[in-house]
Amino acid sequence: MLKKNTFTTVEILFMASMIGLDFAYGLIVGPLLSATGVLEFIRLDMVIPIMMMLITRLVVDRFGTLIIYEFVWVVLAILARPSSFGLPGFFKLFPALAYGLILDSCMQLFPRRVYPRLLIAGVIGGVVNLFALFGIRVLFGMPWSNAVRIVMGINILTTIIINLLAVHLTHLVWKGVSRTGWVTRIRAWRTS
Numbered sequence: 001m002l003k004k005n006t007f008t009t010v011e012i013l014f015m016a017s018m019i020g021l022d023f024a025y026g027l028i029v030g031p032l033l034s035a036t037g038v039l040e041f042i043r044l045d046m047v048i049p050i051m052m053m054l055i056t057r058l059v060v061d062r063f064g065t066l067i068i069y070e071f072v073w074v075v076l077a078i079l080a081r082p083s084s085f086g087l088p089g090f091f092k093l094f095p096a097l098a099y100g101l102i103l104d105s106c107m108q109l110f111p112r113r114v115y116p117r118l119l120i121a122g123v124i125g126g127v128v129n130l131f132a133l134f135g136i137r138v139l140f141g142m143p144w145s146n147a148v149r150i151v152m153g154i155n156i157l158t159t160i161i162i163n164l165l166a167v168h169l170t171h172l173v174w175k176g177v178s179r180t181g182w183v184t185r186i187r188a189w190r191t192s
Contacts, residue, residue: 007068010189011060018056019072022049026081042158050126050166051173054118057107058174059183066107070100091140095132102128114174118167126163130155 007015025048033045057065074096078089106121134152177183 007060007062007064008189010186011062011065014186015056015060015065015069016072018052019069019076022052023073023076023080025049025052043162046162047166047169050122050163051170053103054107054122054166054170055173055177057103057121058114058170058178059186061107061111061187063104063108066103067097067100070096070103091136095129095136098132099125099129115167115171118170118174119164122163122167122170123160126159127156130159 026045029048030045053066053069056069071093074092077096078092103121103125106124107117109120110116130152134155
């Protein structure tokens with residue numbers, strides 16, 4: 001009999017597919033938007049990855065889903081995208097795992113109310129992730145000057161905007177797919 005704490009093979013395959021799509025998206029779209037200079041002002045490239053993470057958590061609605069998601073994603077980033085997060089090597093693990101933990105914790109709230117869960121996880125998770133990234137950078141010697149505080153304020157504002165867009169997009173996508181056959185089948189493996 002399947003233990004309650006383990007993920008089914010179908011859930012693992014679904015999570016792996018979503019992580020792979022997220023990573024491929026980042027490899028293609030990130031450099032394209034970076035070349036335009038848009039990413040210097042606002043991280044528009046993050047709307048789809050945040051939406052994909054939240055959809056993954058709604059389909060595989062169990063604590064630990066996003067911790068695993070972020071762990072696998074950051075391992076791929078360490079190997080293939082050394083400049084991601086602006087942090088060297090394995091130091092990327094700390095903010096990524098903090099982000100996964102915060103998102104998973106926030107998604108535990110309001111289990112029957114999808115939009116409030118997404119809103120809390122998206123906005124609070126995004127801001128906490130931003131503080132985790134800045135905290136790690138400060139540990140590496142980045143000065144905490146007035147200029148950095150201003151940049152931090154702007155980053156908080158743009159993070160909230162991007163995450164609100166991602167939350168709304170996630171809600172629209174979820175309304176369209178929540179009762180489809182593939183979501184029902186993925187969830188049915190847990191109960192069979």
